[in-house]
Amino acid sequence: MTSRRAALLAVIAPLVLAGCQLPSFGAYHGITKGGTQSYELWQGFSVIAAVVGGGTFLLILWAALRYRRRGDTIPRQTQYNVPLEVIYTIVPILIVIGLFAATVVVENQVLSEPTPKATVNITAFQWGWKFVYPGENVVVIGQTTQNPTMVVPEGVNVKMNLVSSDVVHGFYVPALNFSRFAQPGLNNTFTFNFDKTGTFKGQCTQLCGLYHSLMYFQLQVVTPTQYRTWLKANALTPAQAAAAAAASANQINAGIPVKPAQTSYGVN
Amino acid sequence: MTDLIERHDIESSDDHGDHGVSHHDHHGPSGLLKWLTSTDHKVIGINYTVTSVLMLILGGALAEIIRAQLVSPTSTLVSFAQYNQLFTMHGSIMIYLFAGPFAFAGLANYMVPLQIGAPDMAFPRLNALSYWLYLGGTISMVLGFFATGGPAAFGWVGYAPLTSAVNAPGVGPDLWIGALMLTGFSAIFSGVNLVATIFYLRAPGMTLFRMPIFTWNMLVTGLLILLAFPVLTAALVMLYCDRHFGTHIFEVQGGGVPILWQHMFWFWGHPEVYILALPFFGMVSEVIPVFSKKPMFGYKGMVFATMTIAALSLGVWAHHMFTTGAVLLPFFSIMSLLIAVPTGIKIFNWIGTMWKGQVEYTSSMLFAIGFVITFLIGGITGIYLASPPLDFFTHDTYFVVAHFHSVVMALVIGAMAGIYFWGPKITGYKLHEGWGKAQFWFLFIGTQVFTFPGYWLGLKGMARRMAVYPNNPSWQTLNDWSTIGAIMIGISTLFFIINLLVSWRKPIPAGDNPWDANALEWFTTSPPPHHNFLSLPPVRSERPTWDYYHPEHPALGHGDHVSGHAEQKVSN
Amino acid sequence: MLKQESYILIAFGIFAGIIGAVYWFWGHEDSGGVMLVGAILLGLMPGLYYYYWYRRSGGQRPEDRPDATVADGAGTVDAFPSTSIWPFVLGSGCFFFVLALVFGIWLLVPGLSLVLAAFIGATAESRRGGSV
Ligand code: HEM
Ligand SMILES: [Cu+2]
Ligand SMILES: [Cu+2]
Numbered sequence A: 001m002t003s004r005r006a007a008l009l010a011v012i013a014p015l016v017l018a019g020c021q022l023p024s025f026g027a028y029h030g031i032t033k034g035g036t037q038s039y040e041l042w043q044g045f046s047v048i049a050a051v052v053g054g055g056t057f058l059l060i061l062w063a064a065l066r067y068r069r070r071g072d073t074i075p076r077q078t079q080y081n082v083p084l085e086v087i088y089t090i091v092p093i094l095i096v097i098g099l100f101a102a103t104v105v106v107e108n109q110v111l112s113e114p115t116p117k118a119t120v121n122i123t124a125f126q127w128g129w130k131f132v133y134p135g136e137n138v139v140v141i142g143q144t145t146q147n148p149t150m151v152v153p154e155g156v157n158v159k160m161n162l163v164s165s166d167v168v169h170g171f172y173v174p175a176l177n178f179s180r181f182a183q184p185g186l187n188n189t190f191t192f193n194f195d196k197t198g199t200f201k202g203q204c205t206q207l208c209g210l211y212h213s214l215m216y217f218q219l220q221v222v223t224p225t226q227y228r229t230w231l232k233a234n235a236l237t238p239a240q241a242a243a244a245a246a247a248s249a250n251q252i253n254a255g256i257p258v259k260p261a262q263t264s265y266g267v268n
Numbered sequence B: 001m002t003d004l005i006e007r008h009d010i011e012s013s014d015d016h017g018d019h020g021v022s023h024h025d026h027h028g029p030s031g032l033l034k035w036l037t038s039t040d041h042k043v044i045g046i047n048y049t050v051t052s053v054l055m056l057i058l059g060g061a062l063a064e065i066i067r068a069q070l071v072s073p074t075s076t077l078v079s080f081a082q083y084n085q086l087f088t089m090h091g092s093i094m095i096y097l098f099a100g101p102f103a104f105a106g107l108a109n110y111m112v113p114l115q116i117g118a119p120d121m122a123f124p125r126l127n128a129l130s131y132w133l134y135l136g137g138t139i140s141m142v143l144g145f146f147a148t149g150g151p152a153a154f155g156w157v158g159y160a161p162l163t164s165a166v167n168a169p170g171v172g173p174d175l176w177i178g179a180l181m182l183t184g185f186s187a188i189f190s191g192v193n194l195v196a197t198i199f200y201l202r203a204p205g206m207t208l209f210r211m212p213i214f215t216w217n218m219l220v221t222g223l224l225i226l227l228a229f230p231v232l233t234a235a236l237v238m239l240y241c242d243r244h245f246g247t248h249i250f251e252v253q254g255g256g257v258p259i260l261w262q263h264m265f266w267f268w269g270h271p272e273v274y275i276l277a278l279p280f281f282g283m284v285s286e287v288i289p290v291f292s293k294k295p296m297f298g299y300k301g302m303v304f305a306t307m308t309i310a311a312l313s314l315g316v317w318a319h320h321m322f323t324t325g326a327v328l329l330p331f332f333s334i335m336s337l338l339i340a341v342p343t344g345i346k347i348f349n350w351i352g353t354m355w356k357g358q359v360e361y362t363s364s365m366l367f368a369i370g371f372v373i374t375f376l377i378g379g380i381t382g383i384y385l386a387s388p389p390l391d392f393f394t395h396d397t398y399f400v401v402a403h404f405h406s407v408v409m410a411l412v413i414g415a416m417a418g419i420y421f422w423g424p425k426i427t428g429y430k431l432h433e434g435w436g437k438a439q440f441w442f443l444f445i446g447t448q449v450f451t452f453p454g455y456w457l458g459l460k461g462m463a464r465r466m467a468v469y470p471n472n473p474s475w476q477t478l479n480d481w482s483t484i485g486a487i488m489i490g491i492s493t494l495f496f497i498i499n500l501l502v503s504w505r506k507p508i509p510a511g512d513n514p515w516d517a518n519a520l521e522w523f524t525t526s527p528p529p530h531h532n533f534l535s536l537p538p539v540r541s542e543r544p545t546w547d548y549y550h551p552e553h554p555a556l557g558h559g560d561h562v563s564g565h566a567e568q569k570v571s572n
Numbered sequence C: 001m002l003k004q005e006s007y008i009l010i011a012f013g014i015f016a017g018i019i020g021a022v023y024w025f026w027g028h029e030d031s032g033g034v035m036l037v038g039a040i041l042l043g044l045m046p047g048l049y050y051y052y053w054y055r056r057s058g059g060q061r062p063e064d065r066p067d068a069t070v071a072d073g074a075g076t077v078d079a080f081p082s083t084s085i086w087p088f089v090l091g092s093g094c095f096f097f098v099l100a101l102v103f104g105i106w107l108l109v110p111g112l113s114l115v116l117a118a119f120i121g122a123t124a125e126s127r128r129g130g131s132v
Helices: A003-021 A033-066 A082-111 A224-234 A238-246 A249-253 B031-037 B041-069 B080-115 B124-146 B171-200 B213-244 B258-292 B299-315 B329-354 B363-385 B388-392 B398-427 B433-460 B473-505 B544-549 C003-027 C030-057 C086-103 C105-129
Strands: A118-125 A128-133 A138-143 A149-153 A157-164 A169-173 A178-182 A188-193 A198-204 A216-222 B002-007 C075-081
Touching (some): A033 A082, A033 A178, A033 B363, A082 B329, A082 B388, A118 A149, A118 A169, A118 A178, A128 A216, A138 A149, A138 A224, A138 A238, A149 A224, A157 A178, A178 A188, A178 B388, A216 A224, B041 B080, B080 B171, B080 B213, B080 B258, B080 B398, B124 B171, B124 C075, B171 B213, B171 C086, B213 B299, B213 C030, B258 B299, B258 B363, B258 B398, B258 C030, B299 C003, B329 B363, B363 B388, B363 B433, C003 C030, C086 C105
Parallel strands (some): A118 A157, A149 A216
Antiparallel strands (some): A118 A128, A128 A138, A157 A188, A169 A178, A169 A198, A198 A216, B002 C075
């Protein structure tokens, strides 16, 4: 075996062996296909970051420590080493192209929008969320003092339409590995297929004024049967639903003292 | 009053060490009037440096309050409104009033003319105007604290429509807009001045590819300023019209497009990141060769890397907007990822410069190495953010806060490298090395302790700009560590102030060329006389001062493997 | 004369053009397109202007020649003002403009007066010392 091949093997083998046992590098595993792929992309980026960043860090340390001043002789005044410079131009370009290719693949998965089985219209407002289930006569509204819960079914495509009724907000569910701005006058759509039931925290990420820090919601993923039951139990009359869906932020907030109440639920 | 500057033939002077102290004394106003009327780039440079460092300290003080609030999840040290004002003013002061002006108008103002052998900036009066506009902007920004209703509270990016007259009433936001307009024009004038000075006032023999890297970076920075700042200023004018003249440019009601603000802001904002960074790249590119006793490794590669960064920075603005769902993801992703390449080249060139050198651990050099390491961390984490799927779950979380603080704290560390390096040139006295090193270790370690928990917190889901956060023990621990880091940074600032006092009480004379350095500024006296030079050495490389004192040690060119090649290879 | 300088600017303009074209035909987004046109102009306008002067004069300045000696650059560099109060006056005027934007239109009175004074003062000053 040539030494070059041995070197290649030495680099690749641990990666292959480690396989799915790579550490999480801090990220969530994701509860959708897109989220899981984002997580794996995260791991991939982290491995490369660790190798490249760690290697460069060691090089910096080595250069600074090994070549510390030992006397008054003037070192060779080397200024160029063209082959070396070419290498550290080309290699990063190749790495970057690889990272980009992986990015595009995952991005397409995350943004894919197959035909939905359920739809939720999300409106963010100062400072809360409104989840409207079109055709089901169900509307969930909540703000700082009463965080709303968005209930969604597991295992089917759930489409979300996201918009804001006032300033820019951010729709963010850490467990989903996903966030999207809620913007006035700009409708955003995305589709999830949840592969895990449970309750996950969600919150506003984009500064939206005074009570931005209190703008939470819960995402509750349930089985499709539970989902239907929940819809039935919470259905309003069409007139009530229409009125609730049309309610403005001012009306929702009116009468409810918006005060710095601490949302106290753990994460993880 | 006008001075006619003549350049004399004094090339063959070999009176080492005494280059022109005998300049006739300057008659003119004195005292306050002297300060108000000075158009000397050195005075203006000092004004800028001092003002912006004061802003660094003010912004840092606000940051300490922010970190104190975050010590516990439900702290009530400040109110929700005050918290929003605090981080808005912290970010705005740091970016608009410290980092930029310090970088492209402080030391640059002082050093660029010296490095190219010029008597002053090309437009001295415009230069003075730049400073006064900047000072006016600074006063406007700080006045916000005294405004009824408090200062602006919509974040340093001021996303529309949170900035509208309805959502952000009062004079605080208007003062913020006014401050940005003034500093914006000031920046544009500085940019014009830098480019014109570098194009027109170089010493004989100082071809473009013999300019010190710092000057090169300032040229590119100047061009980027001219590219970016007009867009910001235009956006601010539009915003002001929305607020006061009933237009609806950024408001949906009336047919406006809020996202236009984001496009315009970031079309300025991303180049601005390089406007902030390139000068500090330049500073450490002066420091590292000097304290490695070697020429800048890959000088030309360095120049092209700078130009590539600037060029690419035209096409990356919307990587701050990935989560809007309204931008061309792949385009901005690949452009942003590509910037990593020239940035990497720079880091490797710095390593290459130290390689087989004589690395001397002066305070300045420690800061420079600390800069490279901290910047490496910020750069690597930036690569994640250039990938839209990864940005989706880190955007607007503490991951981003940690990422850009790795970058901006690297800039602060780089600024210190510059101050310790050039301080002796400016004042004639060295700063105290012991205090300098204490400052370095507190600043460097504090920075890492401050930023690292942020990466973790962001991934766990802690959004930024949160006055209170979910009550989760592990989050609190991480936040507490972050605050400890911030305190260390605060202590390092105290060491800096102590150092200034100590060095002022017990001056350590520096002489003209204390570091046995490279570029032309070290050829003149410390501080340089009015209009800078009485004599110039021949310029035959980017290290004229080194060549003058070490004619037997020129840089080795591309193919040179024998030393003693006196001829410098210069490309055209 | 400014040959390399013009090349840098032109290259910058061309690069902005490439980015702009890709962005325009791929993204169909107006605001970025317009701003990139601005970037193209920023590169090309001064770049071509310098190039034009380089072609016309053809000469090389001492700072363009690798072998130039200090003697080649001997003579008058330029006239530099050593002091002037007018930048301060103009800057104060602009500061009052901003205060007028914030606190009320009447502040334009001191603002405009200062700016006007500065214009007159600076012009007169240049006339007096006016050697270039
Ligand atoms: C003493 C060192 C520093 C500390 C402890 C510190 C701390 C912080 C913290 C905790 C935040 C986040 C506030 C929040 O999102 O709730 C923040 C935001 C920010 N910091 Fe710093 N910072 C420091 C230095 C700097 C420097 C040197 C710069 C720039 C040159 C800077 C620029 C910013 C900006 C732009 C923001 C964003 C403000 C916003 O969200 O609108 N910081 N800082
Ligand atoms: Cu919000
Ligand atoms: Cu919010």
